[in-house]
Amino acid sequence: MSTPLDVDGTVVCDTMEIPHKVNLLGLSTSKLVEFFESIGEKRFRAIQVQKWIHQNGFDNFDAMSNLSKSLRARLGEIAEIRAPNVIQQLNSKDGTRKFLIGVSGNNIVETIFIPDGDRGTLCVSSQVGCSLDCSFCATGKQGFNRDLSVAEIIGQVWIVAKSFGQLDPKANRTVTNVVMMGMGEPLLNFDNVVDSMNLMMDDNAYGLSKRRVTLSTSGVVPALDRLGEHTDASLAISLHAPNDRLRNELVPINKKYPIAMLLDSATRYIEGLPDNRRKITIEYTLIDHVNDRPHHAYELAELLREVPVKVNLIPFNPFSLVNYQRVSNKALRAFQDILTKEGFTTTVRTTRGDDIDAACGQLAGSVVDRTNRSGRYHQQQDNNQIEPINILHN
Ligand code: SAH
Ligand code: SF4
Numbered sequence: 585m586s587t588p589l590d591v592d593g594t595v596v597c598d599t600m601e602i603p604h605k606v607n608l609l610g611l612s613t614s615k616l617v618e619f620f621e622s623i624g625e626k627r628f629r630a631i632q633v634q635k636w637i638h639q640n641g642f643d644n645f646d647a648m649s650n651l652s653k654s655l656r657a658r659l660g661e662i663a664e665i666r667a668p669n670v671i672q673q674l675n676s677k678d679g680t681r682k683f684l685i686g687v688s689g690n691n692i693v694e695t696i697f698i699p700d701g702d703r704g705t706l707c708v709s710s711q712v713g714c715s716l717d718c719s720f721c722a723t724g725k726q727g728f729n730r731d732l733s734v735a736e737i738i739g740q741v742w743i744v745a746k747s748f749g750q751l752d753p754k755a756n757r758t759v760t761n762v763v764m765m766g767m768g769e770p771l772l773n774f775d776n777v778v779d780s781m782n783l784m785m786d787d788n789a790y791g792l793s794k795r796r797v798t799l800s801t802s803g804v805v806p807a808l809d810r811l812g813e814h815t816d817a818s819l820a821i822s823l824h825a826p827n828d829r830l831r832n833e834l835v836p837i838n839k840k841y842p843i844a845m846l847l848d849s850a851t852r853y854i855e856g857l858p859d860n861r862r863k864i865t866i867e868y869t870l871i872d873h874v875n876d877r878p879h880h881a882y883e884l885a886e887l888l889r890e891v892p893v894k895v896n897l898i899p900f901n902p903f904s905l906v907n908y909q910r911v912s913n914k915a916l917r918a919f920q921d922i923l924t925k926e927g928f929t930t931t932v933r934t935t936r937g938d939d940i941d942a943a944c945g946q947l948a949g950s951v952v953d954r955t956n957r958s959g960r961y962h963q964q965q966d967n968n969q970i971e972p973i974n975i976l977h978n
Contacts, residue, residue, distance in 0.1 A: 605664040609637060609742065610735030612779040613786055623658065631788050637665055638738075638789035641746035667739040673747075680937030683744060687712065687736045691729060693767050695740040697759070698936050704748075705761040708740045710777050711768025716802055718835050720824075720871055722903045723767045731773040737780035740766075741790060761796040763820070770799050771807035778814045785817065794818065794859070800867065805841040808849045812856045820865040820896070821850050825875050826883035834875070847891050854892055863929075866893045870911035870919060871900040881919045885926035894929040901935060 611619060613634065620630040632650055636642040643665040645656045669686040676682070683695040693709040714721070715728035745759050762784050764770040770777040777799065783789045784797045800820040801808060811819075823843070825831035831838040838846075850864045866888065870876040888895070897920055899911050911919075916932065923930040 605662060607666045607735050608633065608663050609643075609665050609667055609739055610733055612734070612782060613788070615779075619663075623662070625655070629655070633659075634786075634788045638742065638745075638783065638786075639791075641742065643667065666735065667742050668736050670743055670747075676937040676939050678936055681744075682937060683740070685709075685736075685740060685743065687732060689730065693732065693736075693740075695744060695766060696937060697744055703760045704758050705763060706741060706744055706759045707763050707766045708737060708780075709766030709768055710737060710764055710770040710773045714768050715772065716769050716835070716837050718802060718822075718824075720834060720869060720900055720906060720908055722905075725905050731776060732768070734776045734779045734783075737776060738783050738789075741780075741784060745790065759790070760792070761798070762792060763798045763800060765798075765800045765820070769802060769804065771801045771804035771811070774807050778811075781815055781817045785815075794857075795862065798865065800865075802835050803837055803841050803846040805845050805849045808846075808853060812853050816857050816859075818862060818865070819850060819853055820867050821846065822867045822869075823884075824867070824869050826880050826887050830875060830880075834871075843887070847887075851891055863892045863894045866895045867898060868895060869898045869900050870916055872909035872911050872915070874908060876911045876915045876919055878918060878922060881922035882926075885923060885928065888928065894931070895923055896931050896933055898933045899935055 606619060608616060608619070613630075616634055617627050617630040620627065620633075629651070633648065636648045642648060645651070645659040645663075645665075648656060651659075670683055671686045671692060672684040674682045674684070679699045681697040683697070685693050685695055687693055689712075691712045693712055695709060696707040698705045698707065709732065711731050712729035713726040714723045717724040717727075741759060741762060748758055762781075764777060764781070781797050781799065784792050785794050794816050795818055798818040798820050799811070799815075800822060802822040822835065823831070824834050825838075825843075828838060828842045831843060854862055854864050868875075868884070884895075897916065899916060900908055902908065902910055920930050920932060
């Protein structure tokens with residue numbers, strides 16, 4: 585039977601936690617196989633269970649009809665399938681949905697679903713907060729709290745896929761793309777992010793194409809250098825400036841790993857992929873009169889001339905605590921025109937989910953919230969601008 589999650593679900597869950605059970609949701613394919621072998625079961629059992637968990641959204645062994653009754657009972661004793669809790673789901677007027685996900689330690693991260701025609705892109709968080717402190721980012725202003733576990737990262741996909749009835753052919757919403765562009769710097773939570781992305785692309789789990797799972801990084805070069813040994817997901821680089829002087833101001837990690845080093849590493853990664861037609865996505869957040877002038881666009885074109893890239897321009901999303909302003913439409917178009925004329929495929933990310941603070945860079949979290957966004961959220965609720973919905977679990 586379905587029961588609505590209550591708003592304080594995280595706390596309830598924490599008190600019910602059974603520490604000795606292995607949470608199978610958080611196991612990569614190889615670790616799941618290892619687990620089954622450790623209890624004397626063959627590999628194919630692990631795959632059967634993996635399909636029940638990720639393809640069917642099950643969190644209950646009793647319902648896994650192709651397992652023997654005794655195995656189901658045994659699994660119930662030693663294992664569990666435990667996703668983080670959905671604390672709240674908010675719907676934007678434009679169809680964007682924001683899931684506030686409660687993770688242990690009374691933290692909240694955000695997962696955003698952005699529908700666009702027959703595509704559904706899920707923006708997934710990798711950390712609670714972020715230590716890199718980019719000057720224009722609300723998550724950075726929150727500071728770093730902790731890494732998310734695999735269960736908490738893949739759990740975001742599990743929750744959303746399940747809430748949309750992913751496997752139901754009549755379901756009109758589904759997750760087709762995942763971008764690691766929520767809260768946190770994915771390369772600073774390397775192992776858990778790699779395991780989670782590999783599950784997203786595993787045919788026995790979510791089966792997403794490697795072109796449709798994207799890791800976004802602000803440039804942790806040593807980790808990027810070894811990424812290719814572990815995954816073949818797509819890559820986005822958060823560049824935001826055409827030279828080191830400006831990038832040092834906007835993205836402080838640039839002082840440690842400057843642009844040339846970063847672009848070299850990213851090129852090695854993309855050229856090392858088996859599918860050699862792929863390009864690095866360059867993300868460039870346009871901030872009024874900071875990095876949006878025509879001379880910045882020309883300098884960017886020069887910088888990227890020999891690099892296999894496409895460019896995604898992101899209008900800066902303003903939030904309290906910073907004085908930056910959103911780029912004007914005129915400057916945005918001029919910037920795009922220059923890059924296009926210089927031969928770059930250049931897209932503009934339209935701002936989505938603005939009314940529920942779900943747009944990029946607004947993922948600051950609501951618990952350890954130094955940006956007063958939770959206050960704004962309650963105000964919006966009072967004004968009936970958003971519609972809170974409880975997710976149903978089976
Ligand atoms: N840490 C990773 C991924 C999370 S940030 C990274 O930096 O790439 C995801 C994207 O949102 C990045 O390109 C980031 O630069 C951008 N972003 C952050 N704050 C923003 C803001 N206020 N407005 C627009 N984009 C922003
Ligand atoms: Fe961290 Fe990315 Fe925000 Fe920079 S832009 S502070 S790396 S989440």
